[in-house]
Amino acid sequence: MAACTVPVAVRCSIKFLFKDTALTSKKICRLTFNFTGKSYTSWRTCSSSSSSCSSESPAAVSTFAETIGHYDHLVQCGSLRKDAQQRHVLQQLAQLQHTLKKYSNSIYLSPSPPRLDSKDVKSQLQKDKAPDITTAEKKGGESADKEVPAPRPPKGFYIYGNVGTGKTMLMDLFYSRVENTHKKRVHFNGFMLDIHRRIHRRKQSLPKRSLGNMFTYDPISPVAMEISNETCLLCFDEFQVTDIADAMILKQLFETLFKTGVVVVATSNRPPDDLYKNGLQRDTFLPFIDVLKGTLKDPQRARERESERKEYCQTICLDAGIDYRTLDNVAAGKLYYLTGEPGAEAFMDALFEELALRQKSITGPQVLTVLGRDVTLEKTCGSIADCTFEELCGRPLGASDYLEMARLFDTVFIRHVPRLTLTLKDKARRFTTLIDNFYDNKVRVVLLAAAPLDRLFVHSGGEDERDRQLLDDLGLSGEAAERLTLFTAEEEIFAFQRTVSRLMEMQTESYWVEGDRSHSNKHINT
Structure with missing residues (x-):
């Protein structure tokens, strides 16, 4: 009965919306990227009847040349508009993609901290304070031979620019073709929700405080270690900081992630220096920007580690002045x-x-x-x-x-x-x-x-x-x-x-x- 009362104009609109999906999909060249536990379809589509415009298997396309070739093919078939900036950014991402094929951050990790269920709370807290430092084994009261410094982990990318310029599309194209199972792609809001849940869970696992047995516990570094043990590549969409609680967490969190070899690729509408701009207590947030960019404010340390500047993320501006979401x-x-x-x-x-x-x-x-x-x-x-x-x-x-x-x-x-x-x-x-x-x-x-x-x-x-x-x-x-x-x-x-x-x-x-x-x-x- 409900259908009989629908006005004619609405029926036309509904008929348009309810065109058989299988039939419609033949007219739409969709770029489908298979993620871990989630299917993502690119926001860029095109009208095409050519079967040659279908996307190839991510497992079959992994090299630098093939990734760029695939992008060029999408431009030729009309899925994407020609954009020199996008292609340049993808070239750099494709190089990282090749590097990550056999990359593991295991050499940067310390032994995972045990659960906080033992009586010796002080001992566990001491371990959690510096989880990213591997302690040399002791033998006969002397230190073991000095370890060879681990090579630097690959640099990630922080891609920023105006809305609709293709930042997310490029990151997802890169992510879908990284042949490394230890990877994760999340929206930044979802990532921070997960961080707060992990922090809450760790605090809940602490022994109850008793009179005369007071202690302080900082769960952020252990939480970062959990993530570092789970993944070596983190891709963030819409990196933004508007909450003071998040702002206070980020520096310590990312400092540990970077030290344990986690590679970060992020997209944002803001350049790093504008993150949390004019926010409450922003002075306490500024060190995080230095961590993100790999810069050091201490002059002496800067001289000692000049070669290590910008070792974590390379900043790229992607902004051709076009919002592709509004076109065609x-x-x-x-x-x-x-x-x-x-x-x-x-x-x-x-x-x-x-x-x-x-x-x-x-x-x-x-x-x-x-x-x-x-x-x-x-x-x-x-x-x-x-x-x-x-x-x-x-x-x-x-x-x-x-x-x-x-x-x-x-x-x-x-x-x-x-x-x-x-x-x-x-x-x-x-x-x-x-x-x-x-x-x-x-x-x-x-x-x-x-x-x-x-x-x-x-x-x-x-x-x-x-x-x-x-x-x-x-x-x-x-x-x-x-x-x-x-x-x-x-x-x-x-x-x-x-x-x-x-x-x-x-x-x-x-x-x-x-x-x-x-x-x-x-x-x-x-």
Whole structure:
């Protein structure tokens, strides 16, 4: 009955969205890269009927020449646009790819620290303080022969530039062709969530403190050692630092990762020197930038280790001034509605009902359990959720909640998105995090918003009373609000450019087809 009440205009849109996926895929040259535990499809697609445009097996294509040749082939078949900067960056990544084929960081690792379940807590804590230093074996009261210094690990890359310039595409093309099983590709938000979980788990495993037996314990280096034992290549997408807790962790964490031979390849919209720009207590974060770039501030140490400068990551700017997400993409019907449009709510209702007919489930609320908390979504049906902006961004939710939603749902309706002014900074932050996680996991979105996408975020709105209260609580002067991103929303303004670009791509036919999990065994790693 629901289908009979669908307006003609909506039926046309729905018919377009529901074209048989198998049939549609024949018209779309998709670049599929197989990851460990996860399938990723490139955001770059092309219309082509040629079978020669299909991607080759990553296991069969590994050498430098073949990687560049594959990229050139994708340009020739129309999957990618010719971009000299992209090709130059890929050349450098391909060289690293060849180096990593037989690379292992095992020579930089100390013996793994035992679990903290022994009575001798002090002994274990002492081991955890310097896990990256291998102790020479003692024999007859004398030290063993002096060990030969290990060779330097390969340099990683920090690739930054404007939105939509191909940073993620190149990193994933590189990652998919690295013939090394000890590798991991994650979104930076997901990586930091995992770090906090590991830190919490280690703290929970500590013996209970007793009177007269007090001790301090720093779990960051041991957590870094866990990761170093698991992988020798870490690829991060969207490297950004907006949280003071993350800022305090990163220096020590990455210092240990680098010393234990972990190679890092990261993408970001910001150059290293602008990370956590104008953040609270940024002075304590600056040493991390030195660690990332491999520079040393101490003049004496700098002279002693001049040859070791920039030994960890090479910084590359990729910015041709083009947002490829906005070019030549076929729209997947109407997925962005304006609140003032006649019948906008009815259109979305009809689209939800049509999608729900394909689900083997009933419509109703669903409770998500995230880190021991219950998060209720009032209207769901199988892999579809129909939510309001307040439901998703008006509550104190974060990346872990949105990752769980991305795991459960392949399509999410977001209704009543307001014009995001500076007085709504908290909600704007959550909305950006929401879209980042949905985009990274190919979740499809249908929106009902108060303004067109390019005018949804407004750089005005007046002073927030909560900001004034926070300034008072922190004992900061009014001048702080003029420079700290916590109060100026500079980070939100910067990040929302990426959000707009991604939302534009999320309305395309190729994205809609790739996000359909009903014809595949796609799953999301959280």
